Amino acid sequence: MWESSLLEIMAINKGYLTADRSSAGDEVYTPFYAVEPLMEFLPKDKIIWCPFDEEWSAFYRYFRENHYPVIRSSLSNAQDFFRYEPEKWDILVSNPPFSKKDDVLKRAFSFGKPFALLLPVNSIQGKARFKIFNNDIQMLVFDSRIDYHTPENMEITIKGNSFGSAYFCRDLLPTKLELRQLEKYDRPLERGDENGSNQ
Numbered sequence: 001m002w003e004s005s006l007l008e009i010m011a012i013n014k015g016y017l018t019a020d021r022s023s024a025g026d027e028v029y030t031p032f033y034a035v036e037p038l039m040e041f042l043p044k045d046k047i048i049w050c051p052f053d054e055e056w057s058a059f060y061r062y063f064r065e066n067h068y069p070v071i072r073s074s075l076s077n078a079q080d081f082f083r084y085e086p087e088k089w090d091i092l093v094s095n096p097p098f099s100k101k102d103d104v105l106k107r108a109f110s111f112g113k114p115f116a117l118l119l120p121v122n123s124i125q126g127k128a129r130f131k132i133f134n135n136d137i138q139m140l141v142f143d144s145r146i147d148y149h150t151p152e153n154m155e156i157t158i159k160g161n162s163f164g165s166a167y168f169c170r171d172l173l174p175t176k177l178e179l180r181q182l183e184k185y186d187r188p189l190e191r192g193d194e195n196g197s198n199q
């Protein structure tokens with residue numbers, strides 16, 4: 001049990017650390033407690049688009065439960081983020097595939113709309129991203145690390161993550177840097193209703 005958890009942690013960390021070359025770390029899912037801190041900054045009269053999310057994703061479910069107008073899209077509905085855009089949306093919010101983070105950021109900026117993307121905190125540094133950010137980036141940073149779910153760990157997150165995460169935002173936070181405390185709790189991600197409405 002302990003050994004298999006360790007192997008999973010290593011696989012995730014390896015995926016994230018080598019993510020520029022591999023998509024091994026892409027299938028990790030955000031816990032509910034990491035979505036909550038965004039509430040402070042998201043207006044309730046704007047349409048949120050979650051482009052990497054299923055019905056059961058914490059982002060989509062949490063926003064719906066809290067009466068935010070939210071739409072989602074995902075590869076399983078043949079909605080590739082790099083080709084697909086909903087007709088009407090205002091704010092892009094999600095945890096994107098880290099292996100494609102530069103391209104995701106480029107496309108996010110290309111829309112010219114607010115966004116919040118959850119990425120490893122050290123993504124702030126890098127020559128290519130420096131150009132993409134163009135000094136037009138805000139960060140929501142936490143006092144502790146977010147742990148993630150994986151397809152095999154939908155009940156509880158895998159503890160002991162080796163990297164910190166932050167929301168990289170544009171035109172959403174009141175300042176360039178906001179610091180908040182995470183209040184962690186376990187809430188399972190419940191697959192099911194995967195063929196339900198995506199609006």
Ligand SMILES: C[S@@+](CC[C@H](N)C(=O)[O-])C[C@H]1O[C@@H](n2cnc3c(N)ncnc32)[C@H](O)[C@@H]1O
Nearest residue numbers: 026028029030052057075080081094095096097
């Ligand atoms: C890090 S996971 C996060 C999923 C979800 N947003 C969450 O936070 O639980 C990123 C997801 O994006 C999906 N993905 C990869 N490339 C994509 C693309 N081009 N368009 C849409 N989704 C993609 C991956 O399969 C993966 O499920």
